[in-house]
Amino acid sequence: EDQVTQSPEALRLQEGESSSLNCSYTVSGLRGLFWYRQDPGKGPEFLFTLYSAGEEKEKERLKATLTKKESFLHITAPKPEDSATYLCAVQASRDDKIIFGKGTRLHILP
Amino acid sequence: DSGVTQTPKHLITATGQRVTLRCSPRSGDLSVYWYQQSLDQGLQFLIQYYNGEERAKGNILERFSAQQFPDLHSELNLSSLELGDSALYFCASSAWGQYYGYTFGSGTRLTVV
Numbered sequence: 001e002d003q004v005t006q007s008p009e010a011l012r013l014q015e016g017e018s019s020s021l022n023c024s025y026t027v028s029g030l031r032g033l034f035w036y037r038q039d040p041g042k043g044p045e046f047l048f049t050l051y052s053a054g055e056e057k058e059k060e061r062l063k064a065t066l067t068k069k070e071s072f073l074h075i076t077a078p079k080p081e082d083s084a085t086y087l088c089a090v091q092a093s094r095d096d097k098i099i100f101g102k103g104t105r106l107h108i109l110p
Numbered sequence: 111d112s113g114v115t116q117t118p119k120h121l122i123t124a125t126g127q128r129v130t131l132r133c134s135p136r137s138g139d140l141s142v143y144w145y146q147q148s149l150d151q152g153l154q155f156l157i158q159y160y161n162g163e164e165r166a167k168g169n170i171l172e173r174f175s176a177q178q179f180p181d182l183h184s185e186l187n188l189s190s191l192e193l194g195d196s197a198l199y200f201c202a203s204s205a206w207g208q209y210y211g212y213t214f215g216s217g218t219r220l221t222v223v
Contacts, residue, residue, distance in 0.1 A: 034211040043214030102152035
């Protein structure tokens with residue numbers, strides 16, 4: 001069964017304090033691994049897609065990396081506006097549906 | 111605005127009632143997906159439609175049903191509602207074979223009282 005586990009569940013950082021969020025996954029044939037950002041009461045907003053081990057993607061203060069078993073979302077010098085829930089999801093090669101992890105709630109203190 | 115439109119934004123109804131949630135996908139997208147999000151379960155996949163036909167089913171209750179119409183909009187019907195059905199319901203859309211993930215709507219918050 002396809003599964004996505006994210007850790008930690010919640011993370012509080014001081015502004016400027018870099019850290020990483022973890023996403024461990026089990027999937028039968030990975031088509032893609034996705035990172036989304038979700039603000040309270042809103043729909044998830046697409047950040048990155050990673051397709052193969054060793055791949056990296058960057059956007060502003062965020063960098064996503066992928067291995068054969070996990071992905072990391074690195075946050076460098078975060079700002080309070082980076083506070084949100086970050087969701088990791090995988091898509092198997094056999095179908096279209098995307099399975100989400102429960103997310104990491106990130107809170108950046110000014 | 112993501113291009114995926116969900117109505118209504120909020121819905122309050124009593125137990126035992128039936129409601130219909132509506133989703134219009136992004137222009138050109140043929141696939142529609144429904145997800146349920148509750149505090150303890152995260153985003154749970156319910157069902158997918160592609161160009162009017164059901165493509166995949168997740169943990170969707172028998173009291174729930176969905177369809178996609180010829181104009182590609184989709185409706186999720188929830189019946190015999192229970193308190194535990196209170197959640198955010200999201201619709202997402204994608205083009206066939208798209209490898210860039212989904213585009214989500216802003217959701218419908220359902221409260222069952």
